[in-house]
Amino acid sequence: xxxLVTNDDGPPSNQSAGHIVSVIxxxxxxxxxxxxxxxxxxxxxxxxxxxxxxxxxxxxxxKPLQSDSxxxxxxxxxxxxxxxPATAAQLGLFHFFQDRGPVxxxxxxxNYGRNTTxxxxxxxxxxxxxxxxxxxxxxxxxxxxxxxxxxxxxxxIAGASRMSVKLVEHLMSHxxxxxxxxxxxxxxxxxxxxxxVLYTYALQNYWASGSSFTEIEAKDEGDEDPEEKxxxxxxxxxxxxxxxxxxxxxxxKHRHFTWTPKFSDVYQSVETSEPGNDGWAVxxxxxxxxxxxANFMHVPGLKGELKLSSQLNMNPPKxxxxxxxxxxxxxxxIRAAFSSMVSPEDYILIPTIDDLPSxxxxxxxxxxxxxxxxxxxxxxxxxxxxxxxxxxxxxxRKHYLxxxxxxxxxxxxxxxxxxxxxxxxxxxxxxxxxxxxxxVEAYELGESFMRNEGKDASDREWWIxxxxxxxxxxxxxxxxxxxxxxxxxxxxxxxxxxxEDEDDAEEVQSATPDAEPCKTRNFDSGIITSQxxxxxxxxxIHPLLLPEYQNRKFHIRTYVLSVGAVRVYVYTQMLALxxxxxxxxxxxxxxxxxxxxxxxxMDMRPHLTNTCLQATSSSTTPTVLPLNTLTSSLLPPPLLSxxxxxxxxxxxxxxxAAVVQPTNFQPLPNAFxxxxxxxxxxxxxxxxxxxxxxxxxxxxxxxEEGRSVVEGLWRGVLGxxxxxxxxxxxxFGLLSGESGAGKDDVERKWGMQEVLDLDMGRR
Numbered sequence: 001x002x003x004l005v006t007n008d009d010g011p012p013s014n015q016s017a018g019h020i021v022s023v024i025x026x027x028x029x030x031x032x033x034x035x036x037x038x039x040x041x042x043x044x045x046x047x048x049x050x051x052x053x054x055x056x057x058x059x060x061x062x063k064p065l066q067s068d069s070x071x072x073x074x075x076x077x078x079x080x081x082x083x084x085p086a087t088a089a090q091l092g093l094f095h096f097f098q099d100r101g102p103v104x105x106x107x108x109x110x111n112y113g114r115n116t117t118x119x120x121x122x123x124x125x126x127x128x129x130x131x132x133x134x135x136x137x138x139x140x141x142x143x144x145x146x147x148x149x150x151x152x153x154x155x156x157i158a159g160a161s162r163m164s165v166k167l168v169e170h171l172m173s174h175x176x177x178x179x180x181x182x183x184x185x186x187x188x189x190x191x192x193x194x195x196x197v198l199y200t201y202a203l204q205n206y207w208a209s210g211s212s213f214t215e216i217e218a219k220d221e222g223d224e225d226p227e228e229k230x231x232x233x234x235x236x237x238x239x240x241x242x243x244x245x246x247x248x249x250x251x252x253k254h255r256h257f258t259w260t261p262k263f264s265d266v267y268q269s270v271e272t273s274e275p276g277n278d279g280w281a282v283x284x285x286x287x288x289x290x291x292x293x294a295n296f297m298h299v300p301g302l303k304g305e306l307k308l309s310s311q312l313n314m315n316p317p318k319x320x321x322x323x324x325x326x327x328x329x330x331x332x333x334i335r336a337a338f339s340s341m342v343s344p345e346d347y348i349l350i351p352t353i354d355d356l357p358s359x360x361x362x363x364x365x366x367x368x369x370x371x372x373x374x375x376x377x378x379x380x381x382x383x384x385x386x387x388x389x390x391x392x393x394x395x396x397r398k399h400y401l402x403x404x405x406x407x408x409x410x411x412x413x414x415x416x417x418x419x420x421x422x423x424x425x426x427x428x429x430x431x432x433x434x435x436x437x438x439x440v441e442a443y444e445l446g447e448s449f450m451r452n453e454g455k456d457a458s459d460r461e462w463w464i465x466x467x468x469x470x471x472x473x474x475x476x477x478x479x480x481x482x483x484x485x486x487x488x489x490x491x492x493x494x495x496x497x498x499x500e501d502e503d504d505a506e507e508v509q510s511a512t513p514d515a516e517p518c519k520t521r522n523f524d525s526g527i528i529t530s531q532x533x534x535x536x537x538x539x540x541i542h543p544l545l546l547p548e549y550q551n552r553k554f555h556i557r558t559y560v561l562s563v564g565a566v567r568v569y570v571y572t573q574m575l576a577l578x579x580x581x582x583x584x585x586x587x588x589x590x591x592x593x594x595x596x597x598x599x600x601x602m603d604m605r606p607h608l609t610n611t612c613l614q615a616t617s618s619s620t621t622p623t624v625l626p627l628n629t630l631t632s633s634l635l636p637p638p639l640l641s642x643x644x645x646x647x648x649x650x651x652x653x654x655x656x657a658a659v660v661q662p663t664n665f666q667p668l669p670n671a672f673x674x675x676x677x678x679x680x681x682x683x684x685x686x687x688x689x690x691x692x693x694x695x696x697x698x699x700x701x702x703x704e705e706g707r708s709v710v711e712g713l714w715r716g717v718l719g720x721x722x723x724x725x726x727x728x729x730x731x732f733g734l735l736s737g738e739s740g741a742g743k744d745d746v747e748r749k750w751g752m753q754e755v756l757d758l759d760m761g762r763r
Contacts, residue, residue, distance in 0.1 A: 001172065004103045004133070006088040007111060008033065008125030020100055023078035024092035026085060026125075027060075031113075032259070035086045035128035043087060048078045085129030093136055105172055106133035109143030109184075110164065116146065116185050116278040116288060117203040119266050127183055134180040134294040141168055142183045146282045152188055160186045163193050163287065170308055171289070173317075173348045176335070177324055178301070180294040185282050197287040197306040201298040203277035205269035209262040218256045276303065301332030307344060318346045319362035319385075319732045322353060326368040329699040330710070334366055337714045342722060346732070362732055364722070369695060381670045385721070385731045388673050388694070389562070394664035395654070395675065395692040398468040399426040399534045404664070408657035417657065420650040421689045422538040426468070430533060432489035439482075445537060449482045457587030461539065464607075468534035471693065473610035475532070478540060478586050478602055541688055544681040545583055546632040553583040555609045555690060556627060556679040557701050558647055559713045560655075561752060563721060565667040568655045568756035570648055571716055572747065573709045574627040575701055581605045611700040624706040639685050646687040647679060652755040654689070659758060667760065670731070672721050674713070676701070716750035 002020045008030040027046060047064045051057030065077055079096050081088050085108060093103055108129035115124040126142045133140035145160055164186055171182055183202070186192060270279035281288035289306060291299035323338060325331040347364070350356065353373055356363055365372060365386040372386050394404045402424035405417050425445055427438040439445060445463070452460040460480040465488065467475040475492075479485045545551040557575040562568050583606045611623060628640070658665040676696025680688045698710045721731060724746060747753050 001104045002097075002101050004089070004092045004097070004106045004138075005108075006085050006092060006106070006129045007109050008085045008129065022092060022097040022100060022103070024088045024096060025078070025080065026088055027080035027082055030084050030125045031111075032123045033084050033125040033128065034123050035131045036084050037087050037090075038083055041083065043081050043083050043091070045091075046080045048080050049076055050078065085125045086132035089129045089132040089140075090136065093133065093138060103138060105168075106130060106138050106140040107143055107168065108133070108140065109145075110161075110186075111142075111144040112147065113144065114146035114185050114282055115142060115144040115183060116282050117205050117266055117269065119205050119207065119261075119269075121183065121202055127181075130181045130183070131294055134292075139172065139175060140181040141171060142181065143168070144183070144185045145188050146185050147188045153190075156188050156190060156192070159190075159192050160188055166193075166308055167197060167287065167289070167306075170306070170344055174344060175349055175351070176291060176299065176302060177349070177351050178293075178299045179291040181292050183278070183288075183290040183292060185278060185288040185290075187282050187285050187287070189285050192285075192287070195286055197289060197308060198276075198281050199302040199304055199306060200276060200278040200281050200288045200290050201303075202290050202292070203269065203273050203279045205266060205273075205279075207262065208265045208268070212259065212261040213257040214260040215255045216258055218254045300328060301335050304336065304340065306339075315345070317348045319364050320350045320356055321347045321364045322350050322367065323365075324367045324371070326695075327699055330714075333698070333711050334714050334718075337711065337718055341715065341718055364732070377668060377670055381668075383670075385670050385672070387671070389666060389668055389671050391664065391666040392658075392673065392694060394658040394661040396694045397534075398424075398466055398536045398691060400468075400664055401692060402426050402536055404657050404661050405654075407661065408653075415657075416646075416650050416653045420646060420687055421654075422541065425537045427535055427537075428533050429489065429535060432486070432493050435486060435489050439485075442537070445482075445485075448480075448539075452480055458585065460587060462586040463537045464540045465535060465537050466691075467532045468536055469532060472612040472697075473608050476604065476608060478604070478607060479537075480587065540586060541680050541682055542585060543583065544634065544683050544685070546630065546634055548632045549578060549630070551582045553579040553606060553609055556643070556647070556681065556687075557696075558651070558677045558679060559696070559709075560651055560675045560677050561672060561717050561720060562655065562667060562675065563672045563724070565669045565760040566655065566659060566756065566758050567754060568652065569716075569720060569746075569752040569754050570651055571709075571713045572644075572751045572753050573712055574644075574647075575706050575709055576625045576627045576630055577609045577611055577701060578623045578625075579606055579609045580623065583607075612697070622705055624701060626705060626709055629705070642685060643681060643687055647677075648753060648755050650687065650689060651677065654692075655756050656758065659760065672717070674717060712751055716752040719750035720746060720752050 002022070005021055005023045006025045008026060047061045049059050049061065051059075060080065079088075079092070081091060089106055089108070093106070097103070106129070108126050111124070111126035115121055115127055121127050124142070124144075126144055130140035130142035143164055145157070164184070167184060167186075171184075187195075189195075266279070270277075270283055273280055278288040278290050291302045293299060321338070323331070323334055325334055350363075353363065353365065353376060359376070360380055360383055362383045363376075363380075363385070365384075367387070369388050372388055374386075374390050377384050377386055393400045395401055403426075405421045405424070409415060409418055423444060425442045427442055429435055429438045448461045448463065457480065462478055462480045465475075465477045465479060465485070477488045479488060543553045543555075545553070554576045557577055559571040559574075560568060561571070586602075586607070630640075659667070673694065674696065676693040678690040678693070680690055682688065701710070
């Protein structure tokens, strides 16, 4: 690794830790200069040839060595410039050391003195040098030694140096994609190598004691004139005798100033701060690692302890990891779980799949569906692992799901799916004028319309209409008569843009089956029928209502992990997602009616539990709660246990049904995927499957009290996929510490209940 070293304190020692090290730095002390450049100054380098270790016997020369024969070792000539650390970094990257190959890492430091909190960091020449490298798109680390006294045993400094080398190599091999530079602060204390290393954030603090400068006498160079000094003293004495004896001076007083910052302001701000910041970590004797962007902002998602190996790891990793989830909320949760569960010796983070040492190198990817290189997965089934199957529309598209269930029930008419998946009518409509034609074979709807004739709206059979390929609650409507269904489609055509090419059309969510996005709160949002085409209708199911939760409708969100071809796990911790307002049955509210038909847009808030469609609830009860925390006389433990069992058995059968649809569901042996399954519980305690979501919106369903469920889920996912005992230690052979553990241990350790283990011959 080619490391470029600069700092703001003058030449460092000449230890290289086995890497190619190039050194360029200011020729004199440049502390407190930040990321400055001297704009009008001509930069003139000199050339320093270091002497022995810990010996002040290096020499400076106006010209460099002229040939290879003049130098014993390339590392023994450094560049000194009459400028700043930031300038030194620029010159080192682009004008010197070109014969050594591209620079892999810039290390600015070690600085003798801490660079913690915003007051130190914003003025730091050490961080300025690293920041300059970062804006030149180079990885950079600012390294500072935080001292508590200036009397240091060489062993303490040596220990800090060993810790720094280990930490720099760890950060380089596990570089987070969102980080431009790291600011590292190592306390100079005994036994630092045994202390924890923590991700921290830069404490925001301010000067509280006024000016950071002290006035001094404006002395000329050379000896002072005794008579002038005496006169000055006399004048000062007169000033103390009262205002009447002194003529008030006008204008500026000539004086000089020295930089004397009140460091007590910094220390006091640290003392009163909450744990987790860089100043607090150093105060506690811990090593601080602050991930930064090249705009002084802390990088979110990196926090907690960094676990370093006991010795430098020279062996190749078990796999290379690329984690870049599509939303920052989930990305941070995944990275935190990954860092806490996987040993640093086992992996190296890479910025792109192209950075693999070779295409066959073991790789682990978590990223958006559109970004996954499926051809790479197909070509490297034994070494590449990613977080999605290619084809799974048998589950995630509503009309395909209906076909999956119907086909399975033909072969297995007594299956659980008959009792736990609602009867589904699917039809295809391009434009509202063709609705009658589309409903010709929708016998269930026609028979229901006939039964509803002449009945009051509150006594009818109600149906729920869902576009097959939309998410986020878009386009869901209720109807009980054929006229109401016609009105829904006619209204969509009235509301849609004049041209599908208009910008407004881009705001309408249509065929987006591979994610569960949450874009906007709009109960009245329509769709463009010709873009969606596929619709389903299901009998409306009246929900179990809990008085303790204001009789608001709720559904259960269950996270399901499918691994390889194929094992299926249900995460045992589930969520209850509540509607925004109390429930009332369709047809019982104040919607206007003409000849018994509902006119206008029905208020869908009592009926939709999708979190995308909720404002901050005025209720004192959260809209998202862990299911096992619900306390209600109508949801006793036996019923809750029954609900869980129904979900387990139905999920198992559902995936078994999908597997026998090889055209529409193709599990890959080197892939896994997390699905979000939504269930409704009726007043009799029966569970009904509502839908299956790919790439569920963890941020929306994980808000409020639900975050702990999402965090636990991803620990479970990584535990099963990377360290699952059932696969002999996971895909890459990682051991969970209990080799040979079975599925009961998987549930105990990670809360993942195995519900299906089906060998498709592609493991």
